[in-house]
Amino acid sequence: MTQAFVARHIRIMLPTLALTVLLLAVFYMQPRAMSYLGLNLLLNLALPIAFATIAQMFVITVNELDLSIGAYVGFVACVGATWLRDDPLLGVAALAGGVLVYAALGALIHLRNLPSIVVTLGMSFVWLGLAILVLPTPGGKAPDWLRAVMTWKTPLLPFTIYASVALAVIVHLGLMRSAYGAVLRGVGGNPRSVERAGWSLLTAKMVMFGLAGLFGVFAGLALVGLTTSGDANIALRYTLLSIAGVILGGGEFTGGRISPIGAVIGAMTLTLAASFLSFLRLDPDWQIGAQGVILIVVLALRILINRTEARAS
Amino acid sequence: MNASLLQRLAAKPWLWAYLGALAIWLATIAFTEGRGGGDVLTAALSFATFSVIVAIGQMYVITLGPGNVDLSIPATITLAGAVSMKIMDGQDAMILPGLLIALGCGVGVGVGNYALIRLLRIPPIIATLSSSFIVLSAAISYSRGIRIKPPPMLADFTTWIVAGIPVLAVAAVVLTAIMSVVLHRTIYGRTVTALGQNARAARLAGLPVDRTRFATYVLCGAFAGLNGYLLSGFSGGAALNMGSEYLLASIAVVVIGGTSVAGGFANLPGLWGAAMLLFLLVTMLNTYGFGAGVRLVLTGLIIIGVITLAGGKRQAR
Structure with a gap:
């Protein structure tokens, strides 16, 4: 029984x-990081990456890939730094428009049977261009309420950690535990049987792309x-980070095999890896390379685990 | 009658790319009232050459089937450019060794990529992404930001233009033709296509699946290496960001050119149409004097438009 338990949860364990x-290694090298402030500094950029990773995960669930998420997050x-502060109504309308465009892309990709890689590649230009039109030079200012939320001093642990846990749990309940969540994952696993069971593939793709747009917001x-x-x-x-985060968290590109909790953990691991490398005082030339090595090592461990999984089942 | 219908259908995917390129060129020279039309075409051929060289490799990889894509092309271009420029050190006598070293860099990256994919079973997207980080670090560390001029003969050859036609482009057209024959007429090429159409059937039929995949990733790396070598010669030396635009370009050119992203159906003539289209598009938007934002938005929308027009019918199987 323990073996079955291990087999079932092994994806999330890695x-x-x-x-x-990584966290222990950082603490070992820099004991001062083991504090409220230290954790906050280490992890505060993890939350946007975690949201982007979850957005990417929705798209991957239905066997597509979003190469525009980074440009979209930038948009x-x-x-957020301009319209949302100066003219909240216009800002909210623009963001809602973004979500609708995402849902429409899901429909376009499904109806015309287009490769999502190319459509989203094209969209990455569109979002980048729109972002430049909205804000031609870096600047602007975030609305005060947003600033207040993101710098909220929560008790015991930094806000990022609470928010990440909440994000993981909510998406997990919605996608892994709900009836419609199972249908959505089924679209990635066996679209034909989902369709024969009377569910609309078009709706499912629009929902998943729309959710990606929402979490991108x-x-x-x-x-x-x-x-x-x-x-x-x-x-x-974020485009490449989010894909890496999903895969690192135990997700797969096809078959609707994903793990929301794993994806959030994957995003945090990638964020921490960057901090870890700067603590290592590695030659700056090799910092990017070391990130590649970390990715490879973690994924290499996964084959070992997959073998265990195969043996246990 | 059946065959002619099939032929007409088969001719469709790449036709769109050429038609699009032609329309954009006409729209550009209509704006300038015919001035500079020939120069624009010469420039488009020059720059399309580099996109096509990497896109050939990328196309072979994509044709292997779903999930196969090489994201390490930009890093490989940079590494091959930096290493070969340093080895040649501006001497004409070293042109050939430099070429071999650039190709060697590409082959090395290809071997590494396939080792990650096959031995560690990492999905190709992530495997090539991770290796590209390492390769880029190697390039940064190796070149240390020093820009070395290419040997004069290499610089002259890569920028040589006869009667408005870049010689390098002619060479690349020949290369495209050769790779087309390899794809359609050799056992290796047929195996690549077969793998993309149905990997399981190909394996059961006893085709050398691993050897073919290995060769394809190595081939893609070698083309990226070749591109790094030629591009450094063309642009007066290697630069650390010289490869970055070829990540999106290599994929976009392949797909707009009519190759199926799902694998199994490759299209070499389309690469030229698509590469010209992308360059002419940028030129047109520049000529019209749009700002950076509008230019990017239109580029994206036109790419999606071309794909929507070209893609729908092709995949209605």
Whole structure:
């Protein structure tokens, strides 16, 4: 029985283990990080990345890929730093429009049977262009309420940690425990049988892309709340980070096999890896490379685990 | 009759790219009232050459089937450019060794990529992404920001233009033709296509799946290496960001050119149409004097438009 339990939860155990090891390594090298302030500094940029990773995960669940999420988060951040402060109604309308565009993309990709990689690649230009139109030079200012939320001094642990846990639990309940969540995952696993059971694939794709758009909005707002000012290029690296976070967290590109909790942990691991490397005082030339090595090591561990999983079942 | 219908359908995917490129070129010279039309085409051919060289490799990889894509191309271009420029050190005598070293860099990255994919079973997107981080670090560390001029002969060759036609583009057209023959007429090429259409059937039929995949990632790396070598010659030396635009370009050119993203159906002539289209698009938007924001939005919308027009029918199988 324990073996079955291990087999079932092993996917989530690896990302957790990787995060724990990294955290311990950081604490070992920099004991001062083991405080409220230290944790906050280490992890505060993890929340926007976690939102973006969850957004990417929704898209991956239905076997698609979103290469525009980074540019989109940047667009949201620019809207957040300008319109949302100066003209809240216009700002909210623009963000709602973004979510609708995402849902429409889901419909377009499904109806015309288009490769999502290319459509979202095209959209990444569109979002970047719109972001530049909204905010031609870096600047702007986040609304005060957003700033207040993101710098909220919660008791015991920093706000980021509470928010990440809440994010993971809410998405987990919605996607892994609800009836419609199972249908949505089924679209990734076996679209034909989901369709024959009477569910609309079109609706499912629109829901998942719409959710990606919504969580992209959260990511952008969280980001601009932390940085206080916007920049069109602020989040371009989120595209690759979010994909890596989903996979690191135990998700797979096809088959609707995803893990919301794992994805959030994956995003935090990637954020922490960057801090870890700066603590290592590594030659700056090799910092990016070391991030690649960390990704490879964690994924290499996964084959070992997958083998255990296969043996246990 | 059946065959002619099939032929007409098969001819469709790449036609859109050329038509789009032509329309955009006409729209550009209509704006300038015919002035500079030839120069624009020459420039488009020059720059399309580099996109096409990497896109050939990317196309082979994408044709292997769903999930296969090489994201390490930009890093490989940078590494090959930096290493070969340093080795050649501006001497004409070192042109050939430099080329071999650039190709060697590409092959090395390709071997590394496939090792990650096959031995560690990492999905290709993540494997090539991770390796690109390492390769880019190696390039940064190796070049230390010093810009070394290419050997004069290499610089002259890569920028050589005869009667408005870049010689390098002609060479690349020949290369495209060769790779087209390899894809359609050799056992290796047929195996790549077969794998993309149905990997399971290909494996059961006893095709050398691993060897073919390995060769394809190595090939893609080698083309990226070649591109890094030629591009450094063309632009007067290697730069650390020289590869970055080829990440999106390599994928976009392949798909707009009519190759199926799901794999199994490749299209080489379309690469030129798509690469010209992308360059002419940027030129047109610049000519019209749009700001950066509008330019980007229109670029994105036109890419999506072309895909929507070209893609729908093709995948209605």
